[in-house]
Amino acid sequence: MRRSAHAAPDERSPRLGGGGEFSLIRRFLEANPLPLDVRVGPGDDAVVFVDGLVVSTDVSVEDVHFRSAWLSEPETGYRAVTAALSDLAAMAATPVGVLVSLAFPERTDVEAVMSGVKDACREAGTHLVGGDLSRSPGPLVLDAVVLGRTGRPALRSMALPGDELWVTGPVGASAGAVRVLEAGADPGPELRRAYARPRARIAEAARLAHASVLGACIDVSDGLSGDAGHIAAASGVRIVLDAAAIPIHPALAAHFGAEESLELALHGGEDYELLFSARPGAPVAGALQAHEAASLARVGHAEVGEGVWLRAPDGRERRLLRGGYSHVEDVAP
Amino acid sequence: MRRSAHAAPDERSPRLGGGGEFSLIRRFLEANPLPLDVRVGPGDDAVVFVDGLVVSTDVSVEDVHFRSAWLSEPETGYRAVTAALSDLAAMAATPVGVLVSLAFPERTDVEAVMSGVKDACREAGTHLVGGDLSRSPGPLVLDAVVLGRTGRPALRSMALPGDELWVTGPVGASAGAVRVLEAGADPGPELRRAYARPRARIAEAARLAHASVLGACIDVSDGLSGDAGHIAAASGVRIVLDAAAIPIHPALAAHFGAEESLELALHGGEDYELLFSARPGAPVAGALQAHEAASLARVGHAEVGEGVWLRAPDGRERRLLRGGYSHVEDVAP
Numbered sequence: 001m002r003r004s005a006h007a008a009p010d011e012r013s014p015r016l017g018g019g020g021e022f023s024l025i026r027r028f029l030e031a032n033p034l035p036l037d038v039r040v041g042p043g044d045d046a047v048v049f050v051d052g053l054v055v056s057t058d059v060s061v062e063d064v065h066f067r068s069a070w071l072s073e074p075e076t077g078y079r080a081v082t083a084a085l086s087d088l089a090a091m092a093a094t095p096v097g098v099l100v101s102l103a104f105p106e107r108t109d110v111e112a113v114m115s116g117v118k119d120a121c122r123e124a125g126t127h128l129v130g131g132d133l134s135r136s137p138g139p140l141v142l143d144a145v146v147l148g149r150t151g152r153p154a155l156r157s158m159a160l161p162g163d164e165l166w167v168t169g170p171v172g173a174s175a176g177a178v179r180v181l182e183a184g185a186d187p188g189p190e191l192r193r194a195y196a197r198p199r200a201r202i203a204e205a206a207r208l209a210h211a212s213v214l215g216a217c218i219d220v221s222d223g224l225s226g227d228a229g230h231i232a233a234a235s236g237v238r239i240v241l242d243a244a245a246i247p248i249h250p251a252l253a254a255h256f257g258a259e260e261s262l263e264l265a266l267h268g269g270e271d272y273e274l275l276f277s278a279r280p281g282a283p284v285a286g287a288l289q290a291h292e293a294a295s296l297a298r299v300g301h302a303e304v305g306e307g308v309w310l311r312a313p314d315g316r317e318r319r320l321l322r323g324g325y326s327h328v329e330d331v332a333p
Numbered sequence: 334m335r336r337s338a339h340a341a342p343d344e345r346s347p348r349l350g351g352g353g354e355f356s357l358i359r360r361f362l363e364a365n366p367l368p369l370d371v372r373v374g375p376g377d378d379a380v381v382f383v384d385g386l387v388v389s390t391d392v393s394v395e396d397v398h399f400r401s402a403w404l405s406e407p408e409t410g411y412r413a414v415t416a417a418l419s420d421l422a423a424m425a426a427t428p429v430g431v432l433v434s435l436a437f438p439e440r441t442d443v444e445a446v447m448s449g450v451k452d453a454c455r456e457a458g459t460h461l462v463g464g465d466l467s468r469s470p471g472p473l474v475l476d477a478v479v480l481g482r483t484g485r486p487a488l489r490s491m492a493l494p495g496d497e498l499w500v501t502g503p504v505g506a507s508a509g510a511v512r513v514l515e516a517g518a519d520p521g522p523e524l525r526r527a528y529a530r531p532r533a534r535i536a537e538a539a540r541l542a543h544a545s546v547l548g549a550c551i552d553v554s555d556g557l558s559g560d561a562g563h564i565a566a567a568s569g570v571r572i573v574l575d576a577a578a579i580p581i582h583p584a585l586a587a588h589f590g591a592e593e594s595l596e597l598a599l600h601g602g603e604d605y606e607l608l609f610s611a612r613p614g615a616p617v618a619g620a621l622q623a624h625e626a627a628s629l630a631r632v633g634h635a636e637v638g639e640g641v642w643l644r645a646p647d648g649r650e651r652r653l654l655r656g657g658y659s660h661v662e663d664v665a666p
Contacts, residue, residue: 136472
């Protein structure tokens, strides 16, 4: 349940603009009666059943979500599964198994793709338990299904006015890598790694939930702005992001100016860091291991109102609108 | 976890021959450590967790598993979900939810496909609870993920020597429809319906399990011969099918001779009837509702040994080998 956020809007890379897929799948699901044992339905990062079962599925399509020229086959498998596992992290769920369906063209080395799938499972402490394979007469298509468990899911709707907003690590690097690759240049190892080998923040979410500091939670897949918007809409709050506090990935500086780097951090997406709310003064850093806390950043707060606003160092606020890379609209606070 | 059984082995319809997909996915899964809470791992129709959760996934690819010229869009959605739900029936599991990932080319009417998805859910008494959508620069790809629950899964390994083998309804019609369509002819409403609107035998499996008559169980997706072979291999028994008892779909007679009809019944696949074992004399028909029992057939039995054998009316037996439409090898009994 994610837009294909980073895919380039050119002809080789057909995509639905403006969150079209997102609203389309929601339309089908919302018009649909839900079983009684569904506790959290469509509209969050994953479905949660009353017994704590969490399920999410994430489809990756060649030339829509990735280009085979940019990712090795193991990276393709790794990244698709990590994107799905990140939805479990966003619910503070512990993975219990992964299923992968693969439709692959003749040229694909299936073993190589599956080695990346297994890497992603291993890194998240889980296992491949099933799947399906088929030839594809077209692109490589990989659908990752993740199963998890949680006692208390972290929902997008759980932010309260007064909460602080946190992000677990630097943002913008994955989208930055794509922008460099699209220009035919070399993004260098750090940006490339952020794009090709992201981490699902499973352990961090578990620790934050265990310490009872986790309010609303989402993984940064649509970009900090868009994902803050999801929390704001679901929680019925206004979120103010502090421009100076946003942890723009340092490797962006080698390729982009300050303004473009900020834009990538806000609107790029697919960073798979967690964006979450916590009560003011909650011991967020103390809940994490030292190396995890080192990349933690408090990026803003929630207040009464609606929408997502960016506060500049001079105190001026402008509203951020959901959408592409540069839909930033200047509005007086 | 199913071969693309009916797809034509021509150039428009690339497929892996000889159960290649089947053995490939098994290879990845069997080389893989399973989580401790998996009770039934890959190799059966679905994964079963210790708490009774059952999960299966089934990918349908245009021009591999179906042709858009042969199925309407609602039928495409209906059929893909029913094929996955049939895996739950084969485990005697009750569906609790369906997720659908769709990668669709520009021409696709997504609402029409999803209306068929919802029909299949409704018919099985379950609901669409999640999914993902993406554009596809190639074929329509539909991955159906089904979740179910069972107290006591019906496994392929549960047949005992002496058991009777039963099938819940006529077989061969779906493959017959495909063969007629491939020849550019009209299969007529009955064969077409068997292909385009199969039923997942959820209710029948539940009734048989409730009455404690269900031994081994599998859905007929690879063909009666191949699926009997799965039971024989998993249970360590020899299965003898009685040629005269096989419920060849009556509508095949309008298009095929007796020999070809038997071949379609044995090797065609995608009928989605249940093939199951029961102790001799078990009240199988009595466990079902009258209209379900009316199409029930006792097709053979299990004995000590291995493999699947076809007993002709004259008592001669020949071994049936797993594979394509006509891999029937004459072997003296």
